[in-house]
Amino acid sequence: MIIHLDLDCYFVSAERTRTPFLKGKPVVVCKSGDRAIFSSDDQKRVMTERVGAFNGLFQHERAWNGFERFGWKKEFMDEQGRIHGIVIAKSYECKPYGIKTGTMLSDALKMCPNLCVVPGDHLFYQLLSGRLREFLQTKIPILEQYSIDEFWGDLNGWIDDDETYPFIRSLQKEILETFDLPLSIGASTSKWIAKLATDFNKPYGITLVPAEEILPFVSPLPIHDFPGIGKVLARRLEGYRIKTLGDVVRSRDLLHSWGRVGEELLRKITGTDKEAVNPHHDRQSIGISRNFHLIREREEIKRRMIILSRHLSYTIMKLSVMPTTYFLKIRYEGGVKSSVSRTVDRPFSETLLREVVMDMLGTIDTLPSYGIHHIALSASNFVSLSKPKTFSLLEANVDAKSRKLSDSLTRLRDKYGVDILRCAVEKG
DSSP states (O other): OEEEEEETTHHHHHHHHHOGGGTTSOEEEEEOOOOSTTOSSOOOEEEOOOOSTTOOSEEEOOOOOOOOTTTTHHHHBOTTOOBOOEEEEEOGGGGGGTOOTTOBHHHHHHHOTTOEEEEOOHHHHHHHHHHHHHHHHTTOSEEEEEETTEEEEEOTTTSOGGGHHHHHHHHHHHHHHHHOOOEEEEEESSHHHHHHHHHHSTTTOEEEEOGGGHHHHHTTSBGGGSTTOOHHHHHHHHTTTOOBHHHHHHTHHHHHHTTHHHHHHHHHHHTOOOOOOOSOOOOOEEEEEEEEEEEOOHHHHHHHHHHHHHHHHHHHHHHTOOOOEEEEEEEEGGGOEEEEEEEOOSOOOHHHHHHHHHHHHHHHOOOTTSOEEEEEEEEEOOOOSSSOOOOOSTTHHHHHHHHHHHHHHHHHHHHHOTTSSOOGGGGO
16 A cells, blocks of 8 residues: 655644644744845855745744744734735634635734734744654655655555554554644555545545545546646646546546546546655756845846855755756736746856856846846756766866856855855845
């Protein structure tokens, strides 16, 4: 059997491990723009493994002195009394009030006046998740961490199928007693059916779906419930009046006509995909992004681009990867977006990244009168033994010197912190 473990309302549950007062109350964890990263003051940051949608590789150490009922105002309320920030996690007690992930904090407080608000502490969440992973590795021989709060485990050859239920029930109880973290567990012969089973019975549920029960289990479920069906694919299926997973299975001929995409989806839904639990994943990309209050001055935007480039460069050097494709996205006021990617067949260095980023910004910033409130920067298309590349010889000498400089910068930042050396323009 393969099992899927999903921590219930993880960010909220993590906060409750150190603040029991929050248990049973409507709680939201919120975030706002990261002002610390753009400060000219040195900050204490920790580089961690990225294990979640809201978690970057760099996290700030946040002093924690206990929960303050209205302590959130120091972070989410400005001098004019305006409340900013968005909900990134909410407890089950928030459901009757209609609060969802992505709800503006100002709206959430109106929807639930007695709401408990906690500023997000992503470093704490990642470290706690890491401790749980280490614990699970002592219980499950093959473990895959899917996100900061989700894991798959392969029990085949370790736990007999007829012992699966008592094993996961005992595991669920032990995790609650050891970490004070509630979680739901699904089990089946397929990874994606196990994940679907977990979502079927939350919070603190257990659902076991043997191979012979997969089709009866999935058939009545809406297509939107399946983790492998996104919005685009759902619209495509609905165009054929396919509304349930049973409808998908009954439309085999249609799915086969879609080629590999349709055939893979059909195998996942029927539990015949045979996708293995994979403890190790090759990194496909590295990125950093930040939201902030609207900025119109382009010199300040350039300053922030260089700061993000410095952090991304240090991360790339620490992970010992060699990217050749770079991606930049900016978001203007009014929801307008602009993005560009560029492939550069030259050895990576911080100097190169900074040059490419500044050039890309000049290319995509086509609305100079619009304010910008979001920047996203990433690197991908890594060179490896299986994906070799021939670099340009035109700038070989310059690139060799830049690479040597980046190595020296990395050693200094390892010792003194990522802020120890900055470009002059970063001081603003």
